[in-house]
Every structure is written in structure tokens, then in C-alpha cells.
Amino acid sequence: MSIRLSKRPSRVKLKGRAEAVCPISKTVDEYIVEVEYVPREHALLIEEFERILESYRGREILHEEIAVDIAERIRNAVSPAYVKARRQVDL
Numbered sequence: 001m002s003i004r005l006s007k008r009p010s011r012v013k014l015k016g017r018a019e020a021v022c023p024i025s026k027t028v029d030e031y032i033v034e035v036e037y038v039p040r041e042h043a044l045l046i047e048e049f050e051r052i053l054e055s056y057r058g059r060e061i062l063h064e065e066i067a068v069d070i071a072e073r074i075r076n077a078v079s080p081a082y083v084k085a086r087r088q089v090d091l
Helices: 046-054 063-078
Strands: 003-004 012-021 026-039 042-044 080-088
Touching: 012 042, 012 046, 012 063, 026 063, 042 046, 042 063, 046 063, 063 080
Parallel strands: none
Antiparallel strands: 003 042, 012 026, 026 080
């Protein structure tokens, strides 16, 4: 879900928390996720970003894959000119 922009910001930054299950150890990993993207005509709604992060709860995914997966989902949602997602394990 996105919103059409009347003005084009040069950069959008989003930050949130996510958790997922490690498929190797079966433990719950908690992450701080930071996303930065350059929108074209549409921007991701904050609620949609939160839904994306929430969708990993209980899901088995390697921590090396989660940032790539989030970036792909944002790319599919709003077709930004540039997108970068980083994750940091929250200890």
C-alpha cells in the first residue's frame, strides 16, 4: 500500500523492529531494521512498513536474508529509484 506524492522527497528513511526465527538454531532473533529509499511517484505508508516487519514474526529466515527480502518487498511496492535495507541484531 502506498501513497502518491505531490512533491518528491530526495530520500525517505524508516526504522523499526522485527523478529524472526533462525532456521538453524530455532531461536527468535530480534532486529533493528533501517530502510532508506529514493521514491519516484509513490511512497510506502508507515503502516505498510510496520506490516512488512510484523510479517517476519514466527517466520524462519536467515538473518543474512532478511534485509534483502525487505528491500525486495519495498521495491515491489513502490518501485523506488534506490533502496537500501540494513538489519542489526538487537541484543
